[in-house]
């Protein structure tokens with residue numbers, strides 16, 4: 001496993017060591033000891049999630065408020081997505097900036113998104129299976145987010161607007177500036 005810190009402090013790309021042989025391939029998708037050694041973090045993941053989506057589906061940008069905030073370790077086990085993490089830490093030099101990366105079933109990269117971020121992804125392949133670990137439980141009443149096409153965030157989602165499909169809930173999320181009032 002190799003690790004790369006992104007332009008946003010605390011946000012890491014994890015690149016697994018993939019063993020290939022005549023049968024196929026193998027990699028460790030999570031190893032607590034390695035994760036702690038490489039990130040220097042002591043995170044206790046308590047929930048694993050999976051979603052399946054078709055091309056153009058955009059889930060996000062989501063986060064849970066206050067004490068319900070979640071750090072996430074995200075990856076794609078089928079297909080390809082553009083994954084985006086937006087820094088919402090008010091004291092951060094990269095507040096309001098985002099990091100975007102293509103995660104797919106070829107590179108098997110994982111993105112670690114700390115607490116204090118909004119997170120979302122759009123599916124670039126016909127279908128994608130998205131898997132992630134969270135360090136805090138889902139809590140419906142704490143759910144919120146930012147509208148994916150927020151003008152201040154300037155995220156390039158790589159697809160045409162007409163190709164993007166969001167849930168009703170995500171379509172009425174507030175803008176970034178409303179959040180900061």
Ligand SMILES: Cc1cn([C@H]2C[C@H](O)[C@@H](COP(=O)(O)OP(=O)(O)O[C@H]3O[C@@H](C)C(=O)[C@@H](O)[C@H]3O)O2)c(=O)[nH]c1=O
Nearest residue numbers: 049051059060061062063072119120121137138139167
């Ligand atoms: C996220 C979540 C949803 N649900 C339920 C609520 C709802 O009925 C159904 C679908 O929920 P959503 O529409 O919120 O699912 P989704 O849009 O996939 O939400 C996820 O998006 C990505 C980008 C994230 O970062 C995640 O943290 C999470 O917010 O699943 C749970 O039971 N547990 C959970 O942890």
